[in-house]
Amino acid sequence: MSIRKLGFEESRGLYALLKAEQRPINEILSEFNSTVPHSRHFTICSYLLMLLQDNKILSTTERLIAFALLVDAYSSQNPASNPFISFIINASSLEGSKKVEKAFILQLLGIDGSKNGKEFLKQSASDYVTKFDQSLNELPPLDQLQQQFSDKVHQEPNHCLSKDGSVKNVVPDPDVPPNCDTDSSEFDLRPGTKPKLGTGNKDEAVVGLLSNLSLEGLNPHWIRPLPPRLPILDGELVWVNPEENHELMWDYAMCVDTSRGAAIRDLISKALKGALAPTQQQQVLVQLVKDSKLVYHCGLTPKKLPELVENNPLIAVEILTKLINSPDISEYFTVLVNMEMSLHSMEVVNRLTTAVELPSEFIHMYITNCISSCVNIKDKYMQNRLVRLVCVFLQSLIRNNIINVKDLFIEVQAFCIEFSRIREAAALFRLLKSLE
Secondary structure (H helix, E strand, O other), X not given: OOOXXXXXXXXXXXXXXXXXXXXXXXHHHHHHHHHOOHHHHHHHHHHHHHHHOXXXXXXXXXXXXXXXXXXXXXXXXXHHHOOOHHHHHHHOOOOOOOHHHHHHHXXXXXXXXXXXXXXXXXXXXXXXXXXXXXXXXXXXXXXXXXXXXXXXXXXXXXXXXXHHHOEOOOOOOOOOOOOXXXXXXXXXXXXXXXXXXXXXXXXXXXXXXXXXXXXXXXXXXXXXXXXXXXXXXXXXXXXXXXXXXXXXXXXXXXXXXXXXXXXXXXXHHHHOOOOOOHHHHHHHHHHHHHOHHHHHOOOOOHHHXXXXXXXXXXXXXXXXXXXXXXXXXXXXXXXXXHOOOXXXXXXXXXXXXXXXXXXXXXXXXXXXXXXXXXXXXXXXXXXXXXXXXXXXXXXXXXXXXXXXXXXXXXXXXXXXXXXXOOHHHHHHHHHHHHHO
């Protein structure tokens, strides 16, 4: 997986969170989750891991905040999904690490035995270090922790054999004593005192480390001898001078009259805006009958179909009849079944059922949409009007054997009972009873 490096501003913002030792830790975690997208958590945690592998880079308080970020970044998921859980568990028992750091990690993992939960995160990292009492904390051995988390710690997949031979990104400075105090920000060269590491340009160095180094390290280059060149066989270079004879393909569409369908496109464009005059409507129908291929050049698309249905339903029926074998007919049906129910849309569907064979799924979906529209309308006058139209429409479909009433019997029966006060609904109910 390719990991995009941290930019300078992103590195500086991350280091600013690590240095906020006086802020409550839960506020730092909240700011991290609100400002850093989840897609960048793995990359940022990988850079935190690089900083935590060397005890001299970060101070104790900075390391506590870094461990809190590592755990909290994946706290909403199963612990097994945290790709850094193995490192975190090993750090809780690593020799040379401070006891306060180990105890803090155990509290993050919830295995310290306390009943306070995440209350310790309400204090700052500085307060946590100050108030820490070593005598009250017993740390379990590493083998016990690994046994407890054996189902959550996984071996690294696809381990590269040359990884152990690569040079790490962070190399210890030989001029810095091994027992140097990283928690101090000043030089103290008095005799008999423990050497302290001054910050100086430490902040710039850490930010530069985050923004300039990659996580891949420096792998050794394996020297491999060049493979010997195979001998050239007879006929191997035939492709250099091919002898195949290619036939010319003539473009029969060249110079073809592109004005085909211009007149009908103009009429369809007008039909989308309003009702055509009888002579214009007849002209469109005659042209479509003469040339069935004109339907593909008339300029109608599924998105424009509702406008044509409402303004000129007869033309819509004729065009849909011609497109019944087109691979795009399903898109037209989808638009027709989802458009607002009206007298014209039911007229189009009713005429189509008698002109061509429609998919039963389309008819059932359209009937369901009609019933739902009648139930959801608030205007009582419009509701009664639409119920009458739907009842007449359903009676026509049933009498012409367009639909199998058994497939929609329960839904249609419930519709008739709900609107039984309307004469057409009562008549439809009697028709259903007669077919039982």
